[in-house]
Amino acid sequence: MAFETKATIANFGGKLLKLQHQSSSTGTPMDVNLFLPPAAVYGSKVPVLIYLSGLTCTPQNCTEKGFFQAHAARKNIALVWPDTSPRGANLPGETDSWDFGRVSITGHSMGGHGALTLYLKNPGKYRSVSAFAPIANPSQCPWGEKAFSGYLGAEDREAWKKHDATELVKGWAGKDIKALIDVGIGDNFYKQGQLLPENFDKAVKEAGVKGLELRYQPDYDHSYFFMSTFAGDHVEHAAKYLFA
């Protein structure tokens, strides 16, 4: 996969690269942003944290507003923000052409669910997982029902389970899930029952899985103001496992 560098921007002592590649999955050009911490600019091999954005967001939103770079520069971690539309799964970290040693994954909303399912479906591939306000049990919420009916058909609800983090975690073979999830109590999507982190939490407990830290943050909403507030904690979480 060849990447074209559209822009190189100085940021927190490192470099922010705006890249584009021709995706074989979507048949379209896809944007992806990459933050190289200072050491990587000078040639060091560094681990990477992939961030999957929510619906309607391009790679630019979190790059501009999420403020992961300050923390990633400090912890010596590269960041990758792929585009998650139109069909997602264009993860540069999955290819061999990237000189990164270890990978963790995080995401927001739909992308938070994407991070959880990629983690649960690929044991050992990612060192840790975290999510901001994930749609944690899409089979049971209006957004998920609409999406799964559209992609998989309304009838075959068994097929939905392969793409639902709360269902997937029931079959998790590992002992420690190494997961951090933050949900804002002021988040309207949480209040409307679109996120259902309590279902995920219950499934984790019933499956005897350890290592989920689920935090309910008073007042916080679904915005980048929520994410930028806790971005440091999520980078620290990834760093703990990337450098273990």
Added chain:
Amino acid sequence: MAFETKATIANFGGKLLKLQHQSSSTGTPMDVNLFLPPAAVYGSKVPVLIYLSGLTCTPQNCTEKGFFQAHAARKNIALVWPDTSPRGANLPGETDSWDFGRVSITGHSMGGHGALTLYLKNPGKYRSVSAFAPIANPSQCPWGEKAFSGYLGAEDREAWKKHDATELVKGWAGKDIKALIDVGIGDNFYKQGQLLPENFDKAVKEAGVKGLELRYQPDYDHSYFFMSTFAGDHVEHAAKYLFA
């Protein structure tokens, strides 16, 4: 001046308020954002740092991308982002209805020049000043010549001097200017001679004024990636004088 609260958003343990008031200066509704650090939410009186944005930017841009809040929450300082268009100077910090003890000012580009001129024209009013990539000598650059010709007339260049930070600093009566200025060497506007921080620096030195810290930052451009990188230093600069 009555303010209507359009939104209240949790952010870094404090509150971000999106406010609107009917401006007597512009005759239009004007937006202003206010960040209250945690202590202020619980009733403490806190000092304030006013941020003036550059051309084309609304109060939202820096609130979302500048990342001053993380640092202001830590230093216990309120932030005010007024709208600087259409005609600027709608500074809530100037009124008596705000329960803030001390005020400092900063800004970006045109707003950086605004911060410098407000500071220089009102000795003692602001505890300190800082600027990101200010248009530091508008009489001598294409942008300033266009703006001053439009507002003040092309002929009366003496009148321009009252609105030019480099001219104003020649008459600065104080000894210590308490100013921090950051300019990115990769900033195209700097390269094109629109910013001219070297003229401001020369005028400061020739006037025998002390206390200017002018930093040229390698590679950095004119964007919010530049500002968010150094926002912490500018909040620290304001804090040093606000809490002196």
